[in-house]
Amino acid sequence: MADPNAYFKKGALVEISSDEPDFRGAWFLGTVISRSRAKQKNQVFVQYHTLMSDHDETKFLREKVDVIQLRPPAPREMGRAFSLGEEVDAYHLDGWWEGVITRISGQDSAGGARYSVYFRGTREELDFGADELRLHREWVRGEWVPPFEFMSNTNVEEPSKNAVEKLGEETFAEVANSITNVEEPCIDIVENFGKGTLGGVASDNANEESCIGIGEKFRKGAFVEITSDEDGFQGAWFAATMLEKLSSDEYMVEYQSLTNDDGTELLKEKANIKHIRPFPPETAVADYYSLLQEVDALYNDGWWVGVISKVLQGKKYLIYFRGTNEEMEFNHSDLRPHQDWIDGKWVMAPKVARL
Known part of the structure; x- marks a missing residue:
């Protein structure tokens, strides 16, 4: 094991x-x-x-x-209905708290059910919407209990490397037509990041204004990811913290995984706003990934976008990187579903890429 x-x-x-x-x-x-x-x-x-x-x-x-x-972040079934007596985690006071559903009441303003959740530790009972709840699970010896069925694993013919390379030849318009919005896509770094459900994903009533002017809303201490145009680093994103605003489009940041040349402290450097994005929102942790699915792979302290070219035994995968024309093996724990930050919104590629 x-x-x-x-x-x-x-x-x-x-x-x-x-x-x-x-x-x-x-x-x-x-x-x-x-x-x-x-x-x-x-x-x-x-x-x-x-x-x-x-x-x-x-x-x-x-x-x-x-x-x-x-x-790892516990998985969620989005849009799920809950039952009386079911054990759940409720998002409250900036975290997920374990409780049990004691009452299901009338609909909220959005038309969804309201759930009363009793917390044994504090002996409190509070009301929540379905989007603030998830089924309670335990992380036991590297597995979720009860297990989470992310998607069915159908028999898909393994493509040739040339077929995988064709993914990189699709036009942006074709890709844009196939992507779907993450359920709660808009993040306002100052007002919502770190304060809402799923660590800061904006609520359903977020208006268009909260999705624009992102460059003006990166405050000191915000948790972000940084990319680079330097040779050998294209396509990689590195976790960082915002330190200060230097100009209208330039910021000083501190990396969370990169150190200075002598390795004595975390690396600090200037970054242009076009190379900065919010930290990706939490997504359900997949039980496994599928052939041709786009993922980010953790390698050399950064997240690199690639495509699964082969599913191996023991939750291992071969990942093909278009930028370097390389194929490398990764463990399941070194991957996350790929998301893009486009026009102030998070978008996610289909779970299985179509050629």
């Missing part, structure tokens, strides 16, 4: 639990910054996406936690 802790490497998106009495049963979204070495090999340094530092409220909280306090 694969090491269940192999997922928690630098740059991995995670959920973090706390040992503090007031926070037991809650999970908060974050990112692994680094793993401790030597004697503290089971400890991990993380940065939260929704909790701010007590010492500086403009910066997200960073702390060292035991690896046992981490798990």
